[in-house]
Amino acid sequence: MSGPFDALRTRLHEAAAAFADGPGALEGILLGMVDDVDHAMREPMEIFPVCHHSPASAVAMARRLREKQPKVVYLELCEDMAPLLTELRNCRLPVAVQAFASEVEGFPAEWAPLSVVAPITEASAEYQAIAYALDTPGVELVLVDRSADHVFQWQQPETTPTDEDALHGDAIGVEIGDLRPRFAELEEHLLHHGKVRHWSEWWHQYVELPLGDSDHDTYRQVMFLIGSLFRRLAPGDPQRVRVDEDRERHMWTRMREHLAATGTDPADCLYVCGAFHAASRVAEFGVRGTDGFEISPRSASKWQYGLIPSSHAAIEAQFGLAAGSVSIAATEWAKNQRRTKVKPFQLAGQAGGRKAKKPVPPPAPVPEVAAMDQLSGFLRRPPVLDSLDEAELLGWSVEIVRAARRNGYLASTADAIAVFETSILLAGMRDRARPTPYDFQDAAITCIEKDVVPGRRDVGRLVEIMMGGDRIGQVGYDALPPLARDVHDRLAPLNLKLQQRGVQRALLDIAAHPELEPCSDLLWMLRYLMPHGAARPIMGERRLGERPIQESWDLAIGTHQRSLIELGYEGVSIEQVLEQRLRRAAYDPQATTARVLEAVEDATRYLHSPRLGGELGTHALEVLARERTVDGAPEVLRRVRRLLAYYRTSEPTLPSWIESFVRTGYAHYCTLLPMAFTEEDATVDQVAAMLGFLVSMESLALSLGCDRTQLELAVAQSHPEEPSKVALLWAAQVQLGRLSRAELRARCDDLLGNPLALPSYPRYLNGFVHALEPAPGLVDFVVEAMSNAFARLPDPLLLPWLPILITTLRSRGAQLVPLLIREAGRVFPGRLATLDEWVPPWHAQPELAPARAATGKGAALLAAHPATCDAMARLLGCAGSWQVAPAGAALLEEYPDTVMALEDLLAT
Template structure:
C-alpha cells in the first residue's frame, strides 16, 4: 500500500472540483504523487538537489553524516573526475573546465569548444565531493555524460553565428557551455510568470528563495526529499512537448542509470550503502532504464577523436548568475544564507583539507554507525497543508543590515543619515508584511534600501541595489591555486618572480623595470610583451616603453592584472607548455588559415622578429608571405603590404649586411604581381584609389631593388601604358605615374591641371583629381610641391559652391586614407608659403608669372660663370627641357636683345651665380 494514497485521493478530489469535468489536471496531480512514490521506492537512494541551493547543501550534510555512504554517484561529467582533488588548491568559486581546440567530429565553426561546471561551497555537490575525498574508503563516481557527449547531443546550428555562440557571454566563463546539477526552473514560460505574479516577487530566484529555500532550510530529510521530487516532477510534466531539450534530458537519465548499473556490477557494491545525487528534475525519471530493477539496454555512443584538455578556471557569483540566467545577486544571497546557517550551529559542513580559504580543520564524517533505512512516511501532506511557521524576527540582523547599508552608501557619495537607516528597517518590515512573508528577506531589504536611500541617480555612482549585494556577501571571485595550474601558467609566475609582485592578486599592480641598471629584468620584459600579445588588453598594459623593430626601451612601466585574467592564462596552458610555443603556434596557424593574406603573413613575420627572434621560423613565415602574395587576386591589402614590407626592409638593412632570401623573393614577386594587376585595378570600380596608390608606391619605391634582382622595367612601363582609368582620382594617379616614369613632363602636367580648372564642365569634379594627386605622393613624393600648387590653385579659383561641400570630404580623406602623407604636404607648404604675416602681401607664388625686370638695372658683363654656361650648355638644355622652355643659344659678345635678357636674369638673381662661382673656386 502506497504511503501517499490519502494524498493522491485529496489531490484528485480537488482537481475534479476545480476542473468540473475530466481533464488533464487530475492526471498531472496524480502523476506528481506517483513520481514521489516511485523515486522513494527505488532501492538505490536518490538525493534530489538544486544547483547552488543552501537548503540542498544543508540537507546533504545532514544526510551524509547519518547514512555515511560508501559510494556516491554524482551527476557530473564523468571525464572531469581527475580534476576534483585539485579543488584543495583553489579558493571557491571555481569551475571545472573541458577545453578543445583541435576538433575531430565537430563542425570547425564550433571551435574552440569549452565547457564549465561551476562549484560553490553552498552547493550540495561540493559537500558530497568533500565528504568523498576526505573520508577513507568512500568512492566518488561521476555518472553524467562526458564533455564530448555534451557537444555531440547539442543541436546542430544552422548558421555560423549560431555555432560560435554556445553560451551567453558570462564574465569569467566566457562563451563556455555551462553544466549544472539540478536545473530547477520551469520550462513553461506561462507557469513561471504565473508563479512570480501570484507570489508577489520580481523574478524566479526570489520566488524560489521564499517558497522553497526558506521552508526547507530547517526541514527534516524526508520532507526535503519528498518536496524536491514533487517540484522536479511538476516542472518535468509541465514542460513544452517536442524540441531537442526534453530528448537531451531523457538521454542524460539513460546515460546515468546505465553507468550506475555498470559500476554496481563491476564493483559489487551494496546499493543500500550508495547514494545517487542528481537534479530534482531527474529524480523520478520515466525512462525505461530508470532504477536498478530495469534491464533495458542503452548503447552509449563512442566519443569523437577530439582531444580534450581539462583544468580549473576561476569563477564568480556574477559569472554563474549570467551563465545560468539567475537574478543578479541571487548566488551571493545564497552564499550569505549558507554562511548564516552554518554560523547558527547544528550543522558542520565538509571542507577539503589544504584549501587556501579554509580556516578550520576540515570536518570528517566521524565514527558514528550508519542510520538504517526507515519506512517511508507521508510528509508531503503536512507540508502542503500547513502554512509556514512564523519565525521570530531576527531584529539584530536586520538592524545591522540597515546601519551597514547607510555607512556603505555614505562612502559611495549618498547623503544618507541615521534617519535613513531607521526608514530602511521599518520599510523592510512593511514590505515583508505586504508580501505575506514571515520575516523580511534580503530581497525585501534591497527594495527598502533602494526606496529610502536612492532618491535620485547620479552618473558614475554605484546604485544602492549593487551596494546591497556587496553588503550581503558581494561578488565573490575564486582563484586556482599554484599547484593546480597548468605548466604554462606556473612557468609564467616563476619567470615574473624577479619583479617581486604577487601576480595572483586581483588588484592592478605596477611593475617598474630599469633594464639598463638591472639587465636581469630583460627576460621579464620579453615575457610581458608576449603576454601583452596573447592576453586581453587590460591584463598586461604598458604605461611606459614600447617595442618596435630595431628599438628597445631602456625603462618600462607596466600595469599587471593577471589575477583578474587567470582564466585566459590557464586556457593558454591548453595550447602549449610555454608562452613561446603558444605564440609560435598561433603565428603559424594565422598564416596557414584559408583566409590568410600576404598582409597577415607580414604581420606574423614582424611579430616573430619582435617576440621570438630566430631565423628559421621567420624565414618560414616569410616564404609563406611570398606564396600568399603570388596567389592573391585582389589588391585590397596593398597599403598594409607596402607599409609592412618597407618597415621590414629598413630593419634588415640596418641590422644585417644582406637581405634574407624571402625578402628578395617577396620584392620580385610583388613587382611582377602588381604590374600584372595594375591595368585591371585602374578600371575596377571596387578597387579604391588608396589601393592603386599603394600599388604604384610598391612599384616605384621598390623599383631599384627589383631591377637589381632581375626584374624588367619594361613590364611597369607596359602596365602604365595599358591603364585607361575613367575615375578622376585614378586619372590623376595615372598622370603622376607617367610623370614619375618621365613620359609626362611636369610642364605638361601643370598645363593639364590648368585646363581642368578653366573648363566649367570639369570644375565640379576637380576635387576628385586633387584626391588622386594626394594619393600620388605615395609613389612620387617628389610631386609634393606640385600637389601644394594644385591645391592652392583650387582654393583660389574654385567657386564656393564647389569648394565648401568638398572641404569636409578632403579632411576626412586626409585623416582616414592619407594620414602618413599629410606631413609631407605640410612640410612642402611650409617651404613654399611665407613664414610671417608681413611677407604675405609681397609674396608671389613660385608658380605665377614673374614681373619683367627693370630696364634701369645694369647688365652683368660676361664672366667666368657665363663662359662656363656657354662652354657646357648640356646642363641648361636638360633643365630647360624639364621645365618646358624652348630657345636657342646666343653669342654673348653680340649686343642682341636675347643677350640683354640673359644679363638681366643674372643681374636679378646674382646669388645663383655667386654660389656656382664659389663651388668652382
C-alpha cells in the same frame, strides 16, 4: 497494496475534482507526481535530489552524509572531469571545472573552441559530497554524467547554447540540479501568484526557507515532488526530452557498471543528482533497470581540463539567475550553519577556508527506517515567524543606510526606520510571514534611492554587496597548468603578486638591469595573446630591430586568470602557443597577404624566429599569387617596407623569401594596375599603394631580374576616367619620365581655366595628394597645386572639398603631412610682414622661350666659350672642327627631310 502516500493521493483526487470540475488531466498530473515520489523513494539505492547553489540542499547533504556515511558517492557531473576535483584544495571558491577543446574533430568548425564549465561554490550540495568523499578514507567518488564530448555530440548544431559573461565566456554550463521550469506559462503563473519578480525569489521564498529546517525524508520528498512537477509540465521539445532521458540512461548505466565491477551494496551508496532527473521513468532507472543503452564513443577532439576562477555574477549570468541571488544563497548558507549547528565538510587545506580543526569522531550511523508520508504535513504547515529575523532585518536597515552615506546618498536614521517598516509592509502585501532579502532590497530602493544616483552604485547594487557581494574565486599556483606556472616563474623578478586581482604597475629599467629583458619579451607576448587590459604597456614599444631600454606596464594577470589558464590548454609554453596562433592566422583560408605579412612581422618582433618568419613569408608569396584584388595593397606596402628596412639593417643578406616576394609582387601589381585604374571598386588609395610598391621596390626588383618595361606598359595601358585616378596616372607618368613638369603644370592650368572642369578639380587634387606615395618628389608641385586651388577656386567648390582633404591627410598623416609641411615651410614666408611682398616661386619662374630662341642662345653660348666646348667634346669622345652654321635658305637646303615634315604638319 497500500502505500505511505495513499492518504495524499485521496486528498489530491478530491482537490482535482473540486478545482477542475471533475477528474481529468489535472488529476493525472497530481497523482502522477505522487507516483513519481513513491517510485523514487522505493529505489534500493538512495537518491539525493539537489538544486545547485541551494543552501537548503547543502545543509541537508552535510547532515545526511554524517548520518549515512556512504562508501560510494555517485555524482551527476561530467565523468571525464573526475581527475580535477582533487585540485580544488589549491583554489579559493567559487571556481569552475572546465573542459576545453581548441582542436575540433567530429564537430562543425564554427563551434570551435569547445568549452564546458561546471561552477562549484561552498553553498552547494555537490561540494559537500566532493569534500566528504575526497577527505574520508575508504570512500569512492564516481562521476556518472555524460562526458564533455557527449555534451556536444547530443547537441543540435542550430541550437548550440552560448552565453557571454566575464569569467565563463563562450561555454556550455553544466549545472547540478537545474530546477528552473522550462514551461514559460508555469513560471509566469508561479511568479504572479507568488507575488515575486523572478524565479530566484520564488525559490528562496517557497522552497529554500521552508526546507531549511526540515528532516531528511521531508527534504527528499519535497524535492522529488518539485522535480516531478517541472518534468511533467516541461514543453514537449523532442530534442530536449531525448537529451534529458539519455543523460538519465547514461548515469544509471554507469552506476550499474560500477556496482557490478566492485560488488558494492547499493545500500552503501548515495546518488546525488538534480531533482529534475531524480524521479525518472526511463527503463534503465534503478539498480534493477534494463541494460539496453549504448554509450557512443567520444570524438577525436583533443580535450584539455583545468580549473578556472568563477564568481557569483558569472554563475548568475551563465544560468540566467537574478542578480545577487548566489550572493544571497551564500549568506543563507552561513545563517543555516549557525541555526542548525550542522558542521559542513571542507577539503583539507582549502584556500580561503577556515583553518582545519581537530577531527571529531563521526556520529554513529542512524538506522534506516521505512519512509513515511512527510509531504502532507509539509504542504499544510504554515510558515513560522522567527523573532531573530526582526533583529537581522534591523541590522540590514542600519547597514544599508551606512553604505548609502558612503556612496553619496543623503540617508539618515529615519531612512533606516523607513526601510525596516517598508520591508515588513511589502512582505505582508505579498502574503509572506517574514521579509526576504528581496523585500528588503525593494524597500531600500524605495526609501533611499529616490530618483537620483549620486555615485557609481545604485541602492540595489549596494544591497547585493551588503549581502555578500560578487565573490570571485581563484585557482592556486599548484592547480595551474604548466604554461601558467611558467609565466608566474618567469615574471618573478618583477616582485609582483601576480595572483592578486586588480591592476599592478611594473617598472622595467632594462638598461640598468639587463636580466629584466626576458620579462619584457614575455609581457609583449602576453599582450598579444591575452585580452585587453591583462598586460598594457604604459611606456615603451616593441618595433622591428629595436631593443628595449625602459618600460612601464599595468598588469592585471590575476584578474584575467581564466584567459591565462586557457592558454595552457593550447601548449606547454607561451612561445609555442604564440607560434600556433600565428600559423593559424596565416594559414586561415580567408587570410589575405597583408594578414600573413602581419604574422611574419609578429613572429620576427615577438619570437625572434627567422625560421618561422621565413616559413610564413613563403606562404605570403603563395597568397599574393592567388589574390585578384588590390584591397590590401596599402597594408602590404607598409609591412613590406618595414620588413625590408629591418632585414637591410640587421641581416647580412636579404632572406630569399622577401626577394621572391618583391619579384613576384612587381609582376603581380604591374598586371593588375590597368584594371585597378578603371575599376570603381578600387580606391585611389589602393592604386597609389600599388604604384608606391612598384616605384619604391623598382631598384631591388630590377636587380632581381624584373623588367622595367612591365611598369611602362602597365602605365601606358591605364586609361582612368575618375579625376583622382587621372591625376595619379599623370604623377606616375612624371615619375617615369613620360611627362614633364611643365606639361603637368599646363594641364592643371587648363583645368582651372575651364569652367566645366572646375567642379572636378578638387578630385584631381585628391589624386595628387595620394600621388606622394609613389612620387614623393612631386611634393613641391602638390603644394603649388593646392595653393592655386585655394587662390582660384570659388568658395562653393572649395569649402566642400576641405573635409575630404582633412580626412585624407589624417588617414595618411604619418607619410604625407610631414612632406607637405616641410615643403610649405620652405616655400612660404616665415614672417607675416613679408607676406604682402611675397611672390610664389612658380610665378617668379621665367617664361619658357621658343625652341628656336633657345637654340640660338645655346649656339651663341658655345661660340663664346669654345675652349669649354672642346674640353667637353674630348671628354665625350667626339671628334670634329668648328664650322660656320648655315642660315636661312642654306639651312633648309641642307635638311630637306625636315622641311618636308614641317610642310606635311602645316597641311594637316
